[in-house]
Amino acid sequence: MKIGVFDSGHGGVTVLREALLMLPQEDYIYFADTLHVPYGEKSKEELKEYIMDAVDFLRNKGIKALIVACNTATSVAIKELRQKYDFPIIGMEPAVKPAIQNGGGKRVMVFATPLTLKEEKFHHLITQVDKNNIVDYLALPELVTFAENLEFSEGAIIPYLREKLSIFDISQYSTVVLGCTHFPLFKDSFEKVFSQATKIIDGSHGTVKRLIDVLEENNIMGGGNGKIEYYSSGGSKEDAHKFSNCLIRATSI
Incomplete structure (x- = not known):
């Protein structure tokens, strides 16, 4: 049986890439809800319906x-x-805790979608780990659209990031947390906007580590060889093209 990977679009390839590196002995089914991407500015009620439909599809694939x-x-x-x-379900969480633990007491910036930053889950996380009020956060919803349009050029992305960050003193941040799976596709642009001393991290590695633990706990590890099946709610050749391009970018950046 395969491991399902679900995202609103093609940002989840950044997690799939990590899974392929850490769990090459598994096979994967990736589902992109391209009919409804981006998720970050829709209502919770809409999203729950879309998400359940997507996971029903993956469940039926076994x-x-x-x-x-x-x-x-x-x-x-x-x-x-x-x-x-x-079946076991592993979710994503912005890597705020390791950012604070390894940041030497300096400030941390979290980038995510508007809905992620509004949700109780995120604010509970901040309350638990940010005892010294050193975490700032900012929504960057346009990056999802850039990624889904395969627009990765630094000429477009860097001016956008600098404009969004113009109200912050970016020299004060020890760590940047990319709290949306689309955002690591722009890591090269983030690295040019922030200083070389600023670490840029995301939650992919921790998510796959948790997956490994769960597979071992349930004695369902292995049985594949890194094969990937791809499906999308849009069902178009263009979707498949975007998936391939984003996965190539995720493996090369």
């Missing part, structure tokens, strides 16, 4: 575990998903 490779989907639906389905 998956043994699921990565919800979307911070927004995790924020709004992870509890309901775990209540409904009997």
